[in-house]
Amino acid sequence: MYLLIPAAGSGRRMGSSRNKLLLPLLDKPLLAWTLAAVKASRSVRWVGIIGQPDDFPDFKEIVISLGMTKCVHFIPGGATRQESVYKGLQALPAVAARVLIHDGARCLITPALIDRCAAEILRCPGLIAAIPVKDTIKVVEPTTQLITSTPDRRQLWAAQTPQGFAVEQLTHCHNEGVRQGWEVTDDAALLEQCGLPVKIVAGEESNLKVTTPMDLAIAEFILRQRDL
Ligand SMILES: Nc1ccn([C@@H]2O[C@H](COP(=O)(O)OP(=O)(O)OP(=O)(O)O)[C@@H](O)[C@H]2O)c(=O)n1
Numbered sequence: 001m002y003l004l005i006p007a008a009g010s011g012r013r014m015g016s017s018r019n020k021l022l023l024p025l026l027d028k029p030l031l032a033w034t035l036a037a038v039k040a041s042r043s044v045r046w047v048g049i050i051g052q053p054d055d056f057p058d059f060k061e062i063v064i065s066l067g068m069t070k071c072v073h074f075i076p077g078g079a080t081r082q083e084s085v086y087k088g089l090q091a092l093p094a095v096a097a098r099v100l101i102h103d104g105a106r107c108l109i110t111p112a113l114i115d116r117c118a119a120e121i122l123r124c125p126g127l128i129a130a131i132p133v134k135d136t137i138k139v140v141e142p143t144t145q146l147i148t149s150t151p152d153r154r155q156l157w158a159a160q161t162p163q164g165f166a167v168e169q170l171t172h173c174h175n176e177g178v179r180q181g182w183e184v185t186d187d188a189a190l191l192e193q194c195g196l197p198v199k200i201v202a203g204e205e206s207n208l209k210v211t212t213p214m215d216l217a218i219a220e221f222i223l224r225q226r227d228l
């Protein structure tokens with residue numbers, strides 16, 4: 001399976017002066033945890049790490065320190081996650097028919113979840129890992145700050161990565177996104193806009209995205225519970 005890892009962000013919400021994926025988490029950089037899970041996955045053969053070129057020396061050091069034997073490529077990213085994935089798609093080998101995309105920032109991913117998504121994407125053209133929403137969600141009118149509705153929670157799922165796609169279809173949707181000026185925060189949203197089906201695969205509650213300093217503390221807590 002081909003796997004693209006968007007890792008070209010800046011970590012604004014982390015309040016970090018550098019890419020948050022290079023911040024330490026226990027004994028190694030955050031991205032090293034993500035890559036360790038990728039290394040342990042049985043299905044992934046080809047890895048494209050999408051990053052800002054300034055970060056490549058650090059990324060390469062991490063890859064070497066993990067002793068990754070999979071084929072690893074470093075792909076220059078863009079100004080948004082959407083642009084970064086678009087560039088990643090263009091760097092895939094022509095023979096790639098299916099691709100998984102997994103955020104570098106979801107560093108608690110398990111090899112089992114990667115392999116489950118890899119197996120499932122061979123049976124459908126689009127999928128995302130997701131978990132049912134636990135909270136009661138309110139839709140709020142931004143200027144008045146008044147609640148306008150409470151969506152039925154049974155229909156709400158929190159999107160995670162991996163997200164998997166048929167490469168041709170995802171490329172078509174990204175092209176359409178560029179043409180129409182769509183701005184989205186995940187790849188599934190592009191298929192949704194194009195009216196194409198995307199399936200849910202059971203995600204994992206611990207598969208959080210490290211976005212804020214609080215997430216970093218939670219990630220550390222979860223990792224300490226695991227058999228390292
Ligand atoms: N231009 C960008 C922006 C984000 N990402 C990646 O997309 C994932 C999810 O993005 P997010 O958590 O928002 O990361 P940042 O952009 O670093 O964070 P922030 O939005 O707080 O600046 C991360 O692995 C991030 O590195 C990317 O590849 N290219």
Ligand SMILES: C[C@](O)(CO)[C@H](O)COP(=O)(O)O
Pocket residue numbers: 081103158159160161185186187209211
């Ligand atoms: C793709 C994603 O991880 C799904 O949860 C997420 O959308 C990435 O970006 P966000 O801007 O932090 O939501």
